Amino acid sequence: MSQVGPGLDPVGFSVVSTTPHAGGDVIVFDVEGTAVALANVDGNLYAFDDTCTHRECPLSEGEFDGPIVTCPCHRSRFDLRTGDVLNGPATLPIRVRRLVHEAERLLVEH
DSSP states (O other): OEEOOTTOOOTTEEEEOOOOOTTTEEEEEEETTEEEEEEEETTEEEEEESBOTTTOOBGGGSEEETTEEEOTTTOOEEETTTOOEEESSOOSOOOEEOEEEETTEEEEEO
16 A cells, blocks of 8 residues: 555545455445445455446455455456456456555545
8 A cells, every 4th residue: 555644635535434354344435426345355455446347246245365356246256456357257357446544544546
């Protein structure tokens, strides 16, 4: 995660008020009308659009294996570090969002 100086709100970021606990916990929140998932997988935080690009199923309800999420509907797999499709039926990547830790706040890219 990137660091920014205290008191600075980077343009294009929203404050996340809750952070998921380690062990595969996921929270979903709204970022300018888009459902964004924040997952804590093995102590690593990943922020990504919650909608599978195949049939719009919620990825937050999928299975997590390290930085890989498997869609609960049709088993497409995505790399949470890059958004890349690892296997279909999805053909389009998901959007992965940058996270910034600032003092006591966590910010997610719009």
